Amino acid sequence: METANVQAFRGIRYNREKAPDLDAVVAPPYDVISPEQKESFLARDPSNVVRLILPDEAGGRDKYSQADHLLHEWLEEGILLHDEQPSMYVCAQEYEVGGDMIRRIGLTCLVRLEDYGSGMILPHERVLARPREDRLNLIRATRANLDSVFGLHAAEGVQAILERITGGVPDAEAVDTVGVKCCMWKVSDPEIIDDLGGRLNDQPILIADGHHRYEAALTYRNEVRSDDPDAPQEFVMMTVVSLEDRGLTILPTHRLVRDISGFDEVAVLNRLRESFDIRSSPPEDLMAKVAEEYDGRTAFGLYMGKGNACVLKLKKDVDPTRMDVPGSDALKRLDVTVLHSMILDGILGIDTRSPEGQATVAYTRDDSEAIARVDNGEFRLSFMMNAMRVEEVREVAAAGDIMPQKSTFFYPKLLTGMVMRTM
Numbered sequence: 001m002e003t004a005n006v007q008a009f010r011g012i013r014y015n016r017e018k019a020p021d022l023d024a025v026v027a028p029p030y031d032v033i034s035p036e037q038k039e040s041f042l043a044r045d046p047s048n049v050v051r052l053i054l055p056d057e058a059g060g061r062d063k064y065s066q067a068d069h070l071l072h073e074w075l076e077e078g079i080l081l082h083d084e085q086p087s088m089y090v091c092a093q094e095y096e097v098g099g100d101m102i103r104r105i106g107l108t109c110l111v112r113l114e115d116y117g118s119g120m121i122l123p124h125e126r127v128l129a130r131p132r133e134d135r136l137n138l139i140r141a142t143r144a145n146l147d148s149v150f151g152l153h154a155a156e157g158v159q160a161i162l163e164r165i166t167g168g169v170p171d172a173e174a175v176d177t178v179g180v181k182c183c184m185w186k187v188s189d190p191e192i193i194d195d196l197g198g199r200l201n202d203q204p205i206l207i208a209d210g211h212h213r214y215e216a217a218l219t220y221r222n223e224v225r226s227d228d229p230d231a232p233q234e235f236v237m238m239t240v241v242s243l244e245d246r247g248l249t250i251l252p253t254h255r256l257v258r259d260i261s262g263f264d265e266v267a268v269l270n271r272l273r274e275s276f277d278i279r280s281s282p283p284e285d286l287m288a289k290v291a292e293e294y295d296g297r298t299a300f301g302l303y304m305g306k307g308n309a310c311v312l313k314l315k316k317d318v319d320p321t322r323m324d325v326p327g328s329d330a331l332k333r334l335d336v337t338v339l340h341s342m343i344l345d346g347i348l349g350i351d352t353r354s355p356e357g358q359a360t361v362a363y364t365r366d367d368s369e370a371i372a373r374v375d376n377g378e379f380r381l382s383f384m385m386n387a388m389r390v391e392e393v394r395e396v397a398a399a400g401d402i403m404p405q406k407s408t409f410f411y412p413k414l415l416t417g418m419v420m421r422t423m
Contacts (some may be wrong), residue, residue: 003111005120005198007235008086008193011186011419013172015081019047026182026417030054030148031131031212037177047079049417052146053138059213064141066259071142071422076267080420085188088196089419090165091239095180095412097249104412107196108148108419110235111205113214113221116390119320122397126405127215137215143423145217145237147416149210152243154393159242161196172418173325181414184419185256205240206397208410232423239414243390249407250393252371252385255339256362259380260348265304271347272302276312283309287367294386298338301384305374314338328399334392339383340404352404363406 055067076129089108170183298314
């Protein structure tokens with residue numbers, strides 16, 4: 001008997017009789033919640049999901065055991081309820097970017113865990129040991145997927161089915177703290193589930209977000225693996241979005257560089273001119289100028305303080321695929337690879353893969369912050385990036401390459417607490 005790679009599951013959701021205000025109990029994924037934001041979520045409602053995904057020690061229990069204790073307590077008290085039937089969950093997020101309202105539709109289901117070498121699950125980022133171990137300890141304690149991995153697929157026909165489903169009245173809706181509206185429809189019809197599962201089976205999935213969660217689930221599966229190919233630990237909860245979805249948005253992540261010993265601005269600019277055309281720009285227009293300059297060749301902004309900003313565009317006779325760095329041509333052509341290899345490492349001497357290099361570089365998605373933190377002296381330089389295109393992410397992942405840290409930020413983040421899953 002063939003085993004399915006995509007399955008429905010009995011989701012766990014908040015009981016609206018005991019948690020009538022869904023906005024008060026949901027939260028972003030654990031890895032984008034600051035300590036201050038965590039306190040804010042804790043104050044919103046005693047049953048906010050942040051108590052599960054970012055638990056604290058309590059009652060003599062370590063934080064992971066406390067998460068398990070709370071999860072079972074909320075289930076026993078009826079704060080959380082298991083859905084009666086195996087279901088898939090359609091999630092539509094409505095958000096604004098640049099004054100335009102956009103909608104992205106995903107399907108939350110179970111996806112079979114696969115080693116990366118199988119070619120069925122494609123990563124694009126390198127994970128860090130500490131957060132992976134943190135998520136693994138949480139899975140060990142709770143035997144649950146409390147928030148979802150975010151994946152991308154190219155299966156035919158799935159998008160059209162989901163769009164039809166979202167024409168009905170949602171089963172739940174919530175608005176997150178940045179104004180993104182999330183609506184969810186529970187799909188329990190076996191025929192629709194079989195149709196969706198059949199289309200998604202044997203389709204490679206690119207991990208857009210949640211690499212640490214995926215690898216933690218994979219490690220846990222290996223620790224407790226049995227002879228049953230359909231055992232609960234063989235699957236992870238994942239929200240998959242079609243690559244055809246016009247609502248897929250990747251926001252740029254800018255680089256900030258701390259003061260470097262012996263830094264010489266004139267010497268650096270002279271080195272940059274060897275490979276880049278340099279055009280001055282007012283700081284307030286820098287991002288617009290960077291976007292204007294992009295025509296398939298690398299282009300990003302450089303801010304050096306005191307109003308000194310410029311656009312760097314790779315010269316036509318400079319071929320990034322000839323860089324002496326490991327990886328495919330798709331990886332080498334990325335703006336972030338050119339920046340990290342040719343400038344951060346090649347000119348400034350910063351290896352962002354080393355602990356020292358990681359301490360020298362910081363990241364932000366806020367244009368004004370990238371400029372302000374140079375002006376206030378906290379950083380010496382900032383590099384303003386164009387957003388990466390989905391096609392670039394797909395090509396790099398298909399080639400089996402890993403991007404530099406903080407290369408992508410898929411927006412918006414999935415909302416945690418709309419649906420959860422226990423094993």
